[in-house]
Amino acid sequence: MTDIVLDGVTRSFRGRDPEVTALDGIDLHIASGELAVIVGPSGSGKSTLLDLLAGLDSPTRGQIRIGGQPVTGPGLNRGVVFQQYALLPWRTAQANVELGLEANSVPKARRRERAREYLDLVGLSEFAGHYPHQLSGGMRQRVAIARSLAFDPDVLLMDEPFGALDAQTRERLQEELLGIWQRTGKTIVFITHDIDEAVYLGRKVTVLTSRPGQVQDTVDIDIAEHTSREDTLRRPEFAEHRHRIWSLLHAAPEVIGVG
Numbered sequence: 001m002t003d004i005v006l007d008g009v010t011r012s013f014r015g016r017d018p019e020v021t022a023l024d025g026i027d028l029h030i031a032s033g034e035l036a037v038i039v040g041p042s043g044s045g046k047s048t049l050l051d052l053l054a055g056l057d058s059p060t061r062g063q064i065r066i067g068g069q070p071v072t073g074p075g076l077n078r079g080v081v082f083q084q085y086a087l088l089p090w091r092t093a094q095a096n097v098e099l100g101l102e103a104n105s106v107p108k109a110r111r112r113e114r115a116r117e118y119l120d121l122v123g124l125s126e127f128a129g130h131y132p133h134q135l136s137g138g139m140r141q142r143v144a145i146a147r148s149l150a151f152d153p154d155v156l157l158m159d160e161p162f163g164a165l166d167a168q169t170r171e172r173l174q175e176e177l178l179g180i181w182q183r184t185g186k187t188i189v190f191i192t193h194d195i196d197e198a199v200y201l202g203r204k205v206t207v208l209t210s211r212p213g214q215v216q217d218t219v220d221i222d223i224a225e226h227t228s229r230e231d232t233l234r235r236p237e238f239a240e241h242r243h244r245i246w247s248l249l250h251a252a253p254e255v256i257g258v259g
């Protein structure tokens with residue numbers, strides 16, 4: 001089980017006058033296998049929260065536990081996908097996916113096989129030998145997703161992973177992510193400031209207040225079985241959830257950049 005529990009998580013940044021409190025007393029429970037979305041206005045501490053979950057930063061107060069274990073640093077039980085692809089330009093798509101497996105001491109033949117498998121999962125088998133500059137933005141982000149999944153982490157942490165992509169590519173990758181989630185059963189924490197994306201992907205959407213980020217509410221998204229994207233977007237429940245999240249975000253002062 002890889003439940004994620006945040007218990008009174010606060011993160012303040014010192015060395016500035018005044019001190020900046022990015023997150024203030026976050027209590028959150030994300031169940032194993034859930035696709036949890038976190039939305040919040042700009043500056044509400046979303047990226048800070050993701051860094052804490054990834055173990056790239058530590059809370060000033062409070063604790064995060066994943067599968068019952070306190071997070072004390074980065075770990076192979078978590079894969080992270082950022083907005084920018086962070087691929088190594090001198091490595092092919094295949095070699096980029098193999099990267100995480102090298103850190104994990106997987107033997108070469110097995111690495112190759114697994115990288116192929118995950119490139120296939122994200123629909124890029126034919127591009128294994130291409131370098132990042134030969135791929136579109138959407139393809140690069142798919143390589144980044146394949147790389148994060150290839151070492152089989154329990155949890156996938158995604159910080160606005162589709163934010164830099166055009167609308168069509170973004171929609172395609174949202175579909176792919178839902179498919180990957182359904183096939184792999186991973187626990188996914190997905191950060192966005194796009195309300196439609198939040199409602200479309202999330203089964204639970206947690207809304208943060210503007211700085212300092214606190215949990216304003218968590219909305220259960222209970223849209224009956226997704227059949228097609230069009231069908232989902234047309235459902236009255238979609239509009240209701242969208243409106244609810246919009247209202248929560250706009251109840252917070254200083255709302256900037258909320259789509």
Ligand SMILES: Nc1ncnc2c1ncn2[C@@H]1O[C@H](COP(=O)(O)OP(=O)(O)OP(=O)(O)O)[C@@H](O)[C@H]1O
Pocket residue numbers: 013016020021022040041042043044045046047048049193211
């Ligand atoms: N290393 C740091 N040092 C000082 N302040 C920081 C640091 N990292 C973040 N902050 C501050 O913490 C607050 C939250 O930042 P964060 O990037 O987590 O917000 P966000 O919700 O991800 O914003 P956006 O949606 O604009 O990306 C901001 O006011 C930011 O300036």
